[in-house]
Amino acid sequence: MELFADLLLIAIGAALVNNFVLTYFVGLCPFLGVSRRLDTAFGMGCAVTFVISVAALLSWTMTEFVLRPGAPLPNWVWSSLNPAAEAGEVDLSVLSYIVYIFVIASSVQLVEMYVRKFFPPLYKSFGVFLPLITTNCAILFACLEIMKHVVARDWGLPESLTLAIFGGVGFTIAIVLMAGIREELELCEVPESLRGAAITMIVAGILALAFMGFSGIGANVEKLLNP
Amino acid sequence: MPVPEPTPLERFLNGILPENPVYRQLLGLCPTLAVTAAMKPAMTMVGATAFVLICANLITSLIRHLLKPHLRILVFTLTIATFVTIADRTLAAFAYPMSKLLGPYVPLIIVNCMIISRCEVCSSKQGPKAALADAVGVSLGFLLALASVATVREILGNGSWFGIQLVPESFPTLILMILPPGAFLALGSLLGLATWLGHRRRARESAAEAGSV
Amino acid sequence: MSRLRDTYLGQAWLILLLAGVFGALLAAVHLKLSPRIEDNIRAEIMREIPGLLLGAEVMEGASITIEGDLVRIEPAAGEPRVLTIVEQPSEASALYQVAEGDPGRLLGWVARGQDHGYADVIELLVGLTADTARITGIYVLNQKETPALGDGIVRSGFRQHFVGIPTDNPLTVGRDAAEAAQSPYAIQALTGATVSSRSVCKIVNDTVALVKVEIAEEPERSDARP
Numbered sequence: 001m002e003l004f005a006d007l008l009l010i011a012i013g014a015a016l017v018n019n020f021v022l023t024y025f026v027g028l029c030p031f032l033g034v035s036r037r038l039d040t041a042f043g044m045g046c047a048v049t050f051v052i053s054v055a056a057l058l059s060w061t062m063t064e065f066v067l068r069p070g071a072p073l074p075n076w077v078w079s080s081l082n083p084a085a086e087a088g089e090v091d092l093s094v095l096s097y098i099v100y101i102f103v104i105a106s107s108v109q110l111v112e113m114y115v116r117k118f119f120p121p122l123y124k125s126f127g128v129f130l131p132l133i134t135t136n137c138a139i140l141f142a143c144l145e146i147m148k149h150v151v152a153r154d155w156g157l158p159e160s161l162t163l164a165i166f167g168g169v170g171f172t173i174a175i176v177l178m179a180g181i182r183e184e185l186e187l188c189e190v191p192e193s194l195r196g197a198a199i200t201m202i203v204a205g206i207l208a209l210a211f212m213g214f215s216g217i218g219a220n221v222e223k224l225l226n227p
Numbered sequence: 228m229p230v231p232e233p234t235p236l237e238r239f240l241n242g243i244l245p246e247n248p249v250y251r252q253l254l255g256l257c258p259t260l261a262v263t264a265a266m267k268p269a270m271t272m273v274g275a276t277a278f279v280l281i282c283a284n285l286i287t288s289l290i291r292h293l294l295k296p297h298l299r300i301l302v303f304t305l306t307i308a309t310f311v312t313i314a315d316r317t318l319a320a321f322a323y324p325m326s327k328l329l330g331p332y333v334p335l336i337i338v339n340c341m342i343i344s345r346c347e348v349c350s351s352k353q354g355p356k357a358a359l360a361d362a363v364g365v366s367l368g369f370l371l372a373l374a375s376v377a378t379v380r381e382i383l384g385n386g387s388w389f390g391i392q393l394v395p396e397s398f399p400t401l402i403l404m405i406l407p408p409g410a411f412l413a414l415g416s417l418l419g420l421a422t423w424l425g426h427r428r429r430a431r432e433s434a435a436e437a438g439s440v
Numbered sequence: 441m442s443r444l445r446d447t448y449l450g451q452a453w454l455i456l457l458l459a460g461v462f463g464a465l466l467a468a469v470h471l472k473l474s475p476r477i478e479d480n481i482r483a484e485i486m487r488e489i490p491g492l493l494l495g496a497e498v499m500e501g502a503s504i505t506i507e508g509d510l511v512r513i514e515p516a517a518g519e520p521r522v523l524t525i526v527e528q529p530s531e532a533s534a535l536y537q538v539a540e541g542d543p544g545r546l547l548g549w550v551a552r553g554q555d556h557g558y559a560d561v562i563e564l565l566v567g568l569t570a571d572t573a574r575i576t577g578i579y580v581l582n583q584k585e586t587p588a589l590g591d592g593i594v595r596s597g598f599r600q601h602f603v604g605i606p607t608d609n610p611l612t613v614g615r616d617a618a619e620a621a622q623s624p625y626a627i628q629a630l631t632g633a634t635v636s637s638r639s640v641c642k643i644v645n646d647t648v649a650l651v652k653v654e655i656a657e658e659p660e661r662s663d664a665r666p
Contacts, residue, residue, distance in 0.1 A: 023407050025260040029340055032253065094316070094470035095463060097308040097334055102459075105301055131300075137257050137338040144334050152561075193423035194415075197253050201415030208408040215558075219635050293454055301455060309462040313469050320473040323480040327582060406586065 005225035007162045009218070014163050015170035017218035020138050022208040027138030027171050031178065032200055041179035043125060045172025047111070049165065052139050055100075055107040056164030059143040060157055062099055063150045067092050093151070100143045108133050142167050177207060232353055235360035242364025248341045249372035250421040255341035259376055260410040261332050266389040269377035270370075271325050275314045275333060277366035280342050281359065282310045288350040288358035303346040304337065311336045341365065379413050380404045484581065485536075485552070485565065486511055489525055492567030492577045493538055493548040496596065523547065532650050533563070546570045549655065552581070553647030557639040560584035562593070564643050568607065572652050578602045578644060583636075590636035598637070601627035602644065607652065610645040613638050 014020070021027050027048065034044040065073050069091040078090045108131065116123045133139065142164045149155035155163075181203055190199050233241065248254045255276075262272045283306050287294075294302060315333045318326035326333070336342070345365055350358035381387055384404030386394035394400075403409045486506050490513050491499040501516035513521045524544055528535045534552035539545060548570050554563040562583045567576035580594045592598055605611060606624060613629045614620030620628035629637035 025257045025407070025410070026335065028256045028260070032256070091470075091474075094312060094466045097312050097337055098305060098459065098462060098466070101301070101304050101308050101337065105304075137335050140338050141335065191419075193426065194419040196422075198415045198419035198422060201411050201418060203415075205408045205411030205415060208411055209403075212406070212408065219558075290454075295454070298452070298455055302458060305455065305458055305462060309466060312466055316469055316473045316477065320476040320480065323477075323484070330584070402589065 003158065007158060009222055009225065010159055010162045011166040012214075012218055012221060014166040015173065016211065016214040019170045019174055019208075019211050020141065020167050021171055021174040022204065022211045024141060026141040027136055030132065030136060031171075031175055031204070032197060035175050035178040035182055035200070038176065038179045038183060040125075041175045042172065043122070045168070045175050047115075048133060048136060048138060048171055049168025051104075051107050051111050051133050051136075052142050052164045052168040052171075053161065054111060055104050055139050056142055056146055056160055057157075058103045058107060059100055060146055060150065060160040062103060063096070063147050064157075067096050067099060067147070068151050069093060093147075096147055100140060100147075103143065104139050107139075138167065138171055174207065174211075178204065181207075233357070235357045238349060238353075238357050238361035239364035242361060242366075243368045243371065246365075247368040247372060247421075248344075248365050249369065250418060252341075252344070254344055255339050255369060255372075256414070257335055258332055258339060259373055260407070260414060261335075262329065263373055263377035263380050263410065263413075264405045265381045265385065265387075266374070266377045268325070268328050269373045271318075271322070271329055272332065272336075273366065273370045273373055275311075275318065275329070276336055276339065276342070276369060277362070278314050279307060279310045279336050280345065280366055281362040283307045283342055283346055284350040284358040284362040285355055287346045288353065288355045291351045291353075294351055299351060300343065300347070303343050303351075307342055307346075308337045341369065375417055376410075376413050379417065380409060383413075384409060485534075486525060488565055488579045488581075489536060489538060489550045489567075490521070490523055492550055492565060492579055493523075494521065496577075525550075530651060530654055532647050532654075535651050535654065548576060549651065551647045551651040553643045553650075554582070555639060555643045555646065557583060557585055558590050558633070558635040562636075562639055562643060564640065564647070566602075566644050566647050568648065568651070572648075572655055573607060575602050575605045575607060575644070575648065578640070580640075585633070585636045590630070590633040592630045592633060593636050593640050598630055598640075607648050610649070611641050613641050 018024065021031050030044050030048065035041050063071075065071055071090070071092065074090040074092055112123075112131075145163060146155065146160040149159065178200070182200065185199065185203070194202070242248070246252060249256065249259050258272050258276065262268045283303065286306050287303060290302075311334060314336070315326070318329070318333065345361060349361040353361075378388060381389075382393065383401045386392060386396075386398055386400045401409070404413060483506060487504055490504065490511055494513070498515050498518065498521075499513070503514045505512045509524055509526055511523045511525060513523070515521070521540060522542070524539045526537050526539075528537050530551070532551050532553050536550045536552075538547045538550060540547045549568040549572065551566050551568065552563065553566065554561050556562075560583070562585070563581040565579040565581060567578070568574070569576060578599050580599075583591060583593060585591045585593065601620070602611075605627070609625045612623065612626045613634070614622065614626040615629055615634065617628055620626040627637070627641060
């Protein structure tokens, strides 16, 4: 029950209260670039959610077993080679960023192959976006958040996956909302200087303002679950 | 006839205003929004990004003949990730309070589209001199962009600039400017302003041309 | 599929070579810089602990030198002080036993605790008197609360609320000065930052409860080190 409460809080936090795009500013390139039409926006959101989940799974595994200070695998290797070594002294966390880049690139590759094989029409409609996801800060951000908690030893695999999946869901919500608004904006007379990126940013600001209202929900759900 | 490649000087000058990474190319928006609540963190971020950009451009330029088409983005990202790690550790070692402030955003330099774009467009095709000039020019452009957004946000949101209090403490400030929505609003307004200035300049130039005809 | 393998594996050697070179470079940077980084983290704590136990007035304009476990303080006015700060094993993030002079007289304890705040994790130092009966003050090590709202927890105006509060009951948060005055265990919340204030209160309560039990269980630690 406590695990469920924690997961619920993490989920609400990642999707609404601390929305990846509107609070942490990650994932802005696709947010600006792909939010013109509702269907492409939704597709991009789903693709990002899928990739972020795969990447989170892989990066949690790497962080837990290889990268964090005191991780089992490198310490076992080191102590087999050097019997006088202290327990848990190997710290490979300096390699984290490089490893995460590889993890994300592989996740994108895996997802691309999977989608191309099993959902060809879907692949045709947003296949070109998938390589762009490699440089999507949202995925790296999720990996870094997970690393922070794994190093602090307070999150296991369920919490990390929940963050990733609902971070992606939050991204999808934001990008779909933005697409809906932009489709309407096309029918309005936007001043010439503001057309394109400027008005999108201003609308995003108003969206962010609205999402700030969710912070009360987060605090109150927490009070409800941990009386 | 093939277009001649820009000279190092042209690369340098282009990066500052005409092809400003934030205002014209819309790259590097994540740090532009995230660290511009005040001038100090913004300038530290510019310094870190400049360091990574210069190193990445130089290295990519030196290995440009070895790059194969399919995996070059991964090569760029690897190089960038390495230098971001070095910048991150150097900050923590020599400027510990600032590294606590910038914390989560330094690793995000890795996926700063601005750096990858410069590697792709310039340093994978030209020699080290041009790549270096390009990196310095784009960093200056980035500096201008971040300084403009940070100035607006800090003055309106906190009444200070670079931590120096400009208005008395009791003067009401627009706290919204320091929060995420304020970042979007500030950047959107400044983008609109930049576009408007660009249009005006073009209109004046074409009016001058029409007048001289 | 085999063409895919050709193009990718054929170019993978550059990636692997770069990964190797960069990995080595990073390992060198790590070995060179991580002692400095650890020193930075430790120095911050060592610098702040005296203020928590001696009081902010003593520390005003004082010069501090750190030599290993010893901290020499030369205040702007008054006698120089020498504190010995020794870390003790603890379930909390850290627990420091602070003694003054030679032979050392137990001055007090400083515990480190952390938990979620409004935006991110808040990390605190909590000072306790030698008999753990009162809190001597708090210091915020790490926070990423909302600027101009939650981040007011670092300011001395808020931290002052914790000075001298007894520890025999958990602390509570009062929404304003009137509410806070109703109980000796209540602190006044920051305007517009109730969640941050409550988080700080919770961290203080949890940490104090934890270390009080630990200190009571090992009375021989209470004797100051010679």
